[in-house]
Amino acid sequence: xxxxxxxxxxxxxxxxxxxxxxxxxxxxxxxxxxxxxxxxxxxxxxxxxxxxxxxxxxxxxxxxxxxxxxxxxxxxxxxxxxxxxxxxxxxxxxxxxxxxxxxxxxxxxxxxxxxxxxxxxxxxxxxxxxxxxxxx
Amino acid sequence: xxxxxxxxxxxxxxxxxxxxxxxxxxxxxxxxxxxxxxxxxxxxxxxxxxxxxxxxxxxxxxxxxxxxxxxxxxxxxxxxxxxxxxxxxxxxxxxxxxxxxxxxxxxxxxxxxxxxxxxx
Numbered sequence: 001x002x003x004x005x006x007x008x009x010x011x012x013x014x015x016x017x018x019x020x021x022x023x024x025x026x027x028x029x030x031x032x033x034x035x036x037x038x039x040x041x042x043x044x045x046x047x048x049x050x051x052x053x054x055x056x057x058x059x060x061x062x063x064x065x066x067x068x069x070x071x072x073x074x075x076x077x078x079x080x081x082x083x084x085x086x087x088x089x090x091x092x093x094x095x096x097x098x099x100x101x102x103x104x105x106x107x108x109x110x111x112x113x114x115x116x117x118x119x120x121x122x123x124x125x126x127x128x129x130x131x132x133x134x135x136x
Numbered sequence: 137x138x139x140x141x142x143x144x145x146x147x148x149x150x151x152x153x154x155x156x157x158x159x160x161x162x163x164x165x166x167x168x169x170x171x172x173x174x175x176x177x178x179x180x181x182x183x184x185x186x187x188x189x190x191x192x193x194x195x196x197x198x199x200x201x202x203x204x205x206x207x208x209x210x211x212x213x214x215x216x217x218x219x220x221x222x223x224x225x226x227x228x229x230x231x232x233x234x235x236x237x238x239x240x241x242x243x244x245x246x247x248x249x250x251x252x253x254x255x256x
Contacts, residue, residue: 061180
């Protein structure tokens with residue numbers, strides 16, 4: 001298989017290049033957040049004596065579980081990290097779902113409708129997630 | 137992006153592209169599974185008890201982990217090869233390493249799920 005012969009500079013900044021970069025960098029951000037989240041949970045577990053699983057469960061379901069973290073700054077940091085992860089995952093997922101849809105559906109109107117529906121869904125779902133996580 | 141497909145859907149799905157094509161298809165299935173999981177997660181956050189019960193169901197967890205972990209590990213391989221094109225000539229070796237990593241990680245994750253579901 002041949003290696004890439006055209007540099008990013010020569011490719012130009014088209015929509016495809018932007019979406020390629022967006023998908024790659026959101027996935028790198030997700031890996032970073034996963035590693036930081038696991039290390040953070042392990043560190044908090046050591047400091048507070050709480051179970052790592054309980055900390056992670058509360059972080060993703062703050063409205064269903066008791067806050068195991070004593071200090072306010074820990075709570076804020078954990079919530080911000082989970083929100084960042086949800087937003088990045090949502091952005092990455094929207095592009096992926098639309099790419100799959102576009103590959104198997106050839107009708108232009110079906111593609112347009114799918115794009116509108118999926119993007120609207122992603123925006124609404126992200127807002128709901130942010131609201132619940134922040135307000136819990 | 138073309139608006140016309142030159143081959144039928146069944147012919148496309150039956151394409152024998154080897155391990156690279158298998159990872160491509162599994163990556164798409166995994167991505168779709170994660171999108172469904174995201175929806176279940178959002179509905180759980182909204183307080184829907186049926187969705188919370190679904191997230192606790194071992195069959196749902198098995199499907200999510202089987203496909204979700206493959207998507208994550210395969211995505212890491214794609215990202216590394218994409219950002220380092222010189223490594224592309226080793227893509228078959230990368231896929232083999234990926235399978236080993238996937239079997240180890242998914243095996244451990246499923247072991248935990250099954251142990252919690254069936255005790256022991």
